[in-house]
Amino acid sequence: MSESALREAICRFGRSLFERGLTPGASGNISVRLDDGGWLCTPTDASLGFLDPARIARLDRNRTLLSGDKPTKEIPLHDALYDTRPDAGAVVHLHSTHAVALSTLPDLDPTEALPPITPYSVMRVGKLALIPYHMPGDPAVATAIRGLAGRHSAVLLANHGPVVAAKKLDAAVFAIEELEETAKLVLLLRNLNPRMLTPDQVAALVTKFGAH
Structure with missing residues (x-):
């Protein structure tokens, strides 16, 4: 896909996420890694619902701004995922309501913050790692993600929101949407003792679909 088409895609997906209430105001950010x-x-402080393709930030491999507006302050977060996930071509970070609510609960498993409720949560999100709270833009977030050594394509930042890396932009968007829906299910079913997928069922999904 050409750079021009990628710029349009970022704006299109950003608008879709914003219009469906998945990241309010000027929250959330999206990046795509280029061939070079x-x-x-x-850009920083930009609403995903009102992006201009021409103002999308263009960075070189050293993260120097070449054109466009000043990039998101969450550069260290994206950088850590690209560094530890060599196959990643896109990263999406949202402040989606149910995922943020889930991130505040005190009893989450930090290696699997989302239980295996549905096959698509396993296939698209995999094991969701929980990262302790850091101030937005804090480089310590990148250190925490690098500590995961690329084992997770999806990360939940405590009291902040979800981040997902995938090979392509559409896959990252679909995965973070699945994460939000699964977080909603977890909250709806909390204290109701729901039936989860068994380890054998999860293993079968991993084998057949190459889930994480």
């Missing part, structure tokens, strides 16, 4: 090692990413 540089990035396209959404």
Whole structure:
């Protein structure tokens, strides 16, 4: 896909996420890795619902701004996922309501913050790692993600929101949407003792669909 088409895709997906209430106000950010090692990413303090393709930030492989508006302050977060997930071509970070609510609960498993409720949560999200709270833009977030050594394509930032890396932009968007829906299910079913997928059922999904 050309750079121009990628710029349009970032704006299109951003608008879709915003219009469905998945990241309010000027929250959330999106990046795409280019063939030369540089990035396209959404500007800082920009609403994903009102992005201009021409103002998307263009960074070189050293994260130096080449054109467009000043990039998101969450550059370290994206950088850590690209560094530890060599196959990642896009990263999406949202402040979606149910995922943020889930991130505040005190009893989450930090290696699997989402239980295996549905096959698509296993296939698209995999094991969701929980990262302790850090201030937005804090480089310590990147250190925490690098500590995961690329074992997770989806990360939940405590009291902040979800981040997902995938090979392509559409896959990252679909995965983070699945994460939000699964978080909603977890909250709806909390204290109701729901039936989860068994380890054998999860293993079968991993084998057949290459889930994480």
